[in-house]
Amino acid sequence: MTYDAVVVGGGLSGLSAAVAVSAAGGRVALIEQGPRLGGRCYSYADPVTGDEVDNGQHVLLGSYRHLLKYLDTIGTSGLLRAQPSLQLRFHHPENGFGTFRMQRLPVPLDLASGVLTYRHLSVREKAELLSAGRRLRAWDPALQNTLASMSVSNWLESMGQGQNARDCFWDPISVSVMNETPGLASALLFAKTLRAAFFERGADSRMLIPTVGQTQLYVDRAVEFLTARKSVVRTMTGAERVLVEKGGAPRGSGTLRAGGVGITGGEEIRSGAVIAAVPHWGIPALLPRGAGVDGVIAAVRSLATSPIVSVHLWFDRPFMENELVGVIGRTIQWAFDRRRIIAGGNEERPMVACVISAAREVSSQPTSRIVETAVADLRSVYPRASEAVVTRSVVIKEKRATFSPVTGVEKFRPGAVTEIGGLFLAGDWTETGYPATIEGAVKSGFAAAGHLLAGTKGGSGLSR
């Protein structure tokens, strides 16, 4: 059987590419090497408590337009709850709680309202932050060029952002958005993300909170969508190589084109096009050498990765007063009260999900030590937690959570179209304009599908 497309990789980029091709009438084979779909974004029922556990609590924003389109298509956007406007509660080790709460006002007054009422900043720091916001809003090519060679730290320094503003505002946001330390992270990618969230529509900066586990939100209905349209989804099916052949009439003119993939066990899946939606470290094994994509293979070898550690803690009683809290100046950066987040969350056995991004040091520690640290951090935020007993803990170390979005990384991120006809690339690491995010992954999946459907560069279009 020949498919219109084989999509290799069942993460968000592969799922969105497959859904887009399938929605246009194409017949797709989506293959995933592992036992489950969702890639770096999945959930499972905890075997002891039965609670739904995400591999890491993900934060979504109203600016994630491609993601919202994907969820609308598969029918799960109603499983997100939108904050009325951005509200981030932070706890400072000495000064206690302070909330960055944006009013529902026109852009950029909404951001100004958040800054002006945030009690962890002095009057002077608020003025400096607003001035940084104005510079960011007045985007021009010169600023873009300057940012391209700067780290987040350099950029903040150049705008006179002092240590307290960094500790209480910039660093918590940049570390979680970028999953990299500010001294290494690209100022350009961070600035682009901030602009997309804060300076287009008021609704873009709102946090969108999934009320179900990630697999239910992103995967299950996508599989139903695909199979209802005669596409095929296969797990435990790893692609070993993209099959490349000389293109002949009517599609090619002697140039190379993709004709399917060879999978583990020797089987071949033939197709009019291939979308490689694997993480960047999977690309070198998949693509053929000497076929025009050696530059891509060399580029992805320059991308490094950065870990995220998630600590899931069950307590015998609740103590969090908000659904999430930013923890300033300690090891955990954010804590989420899953009881308030997940529909039907467990009141008697509340679970708190703690996130540590850019977690190089922590990820090499033993899990017992990580749990101790997370519990101590939570108790320093909520004294009531000292009375609460930890009844269960699960630590998930995603050592290759994202590519590392260091300064200058853009030159190593290829676009969707390759020199091999009908071979397209997708993944959060491709040229999306974002750091590694779900939005970037879905945007890249849609871009690859769009080129395939349009017949770009020897792409098949749809054969019927």
Ligand SMILES: Cc1cc2nc3c(=O)[nH]c(=O)nc-3n(C[C@H](O)[C@H](O)[C@H](O)COP(=O)(O)OP(=O)(O)OC[C@H]3O[C@@H](n4cnc5c(N)ncnc54)[C@H](O)[C@@H]3O)c2cc1C
């Ligand atoms: C703990 C954690 C927290 C995060 N938090 C956020 C957040 O708050 N907000 C946000 O926007 N983003 C967040 N991210 C990032 C986001 O999850 C990723 O950017 C996104 O899921 C990447 O999707 P992808 O499709 O590009 O790659 P992946 O999800 O890695 O999917 C690629 C798939 O390809 C499969 N594969 C690889 N090789 C082959 C092969 N040869 N044959 C077949 N299949 C193959 C893999 O098994 C995998 O399933 C987080 C990530 C992690 C890990």
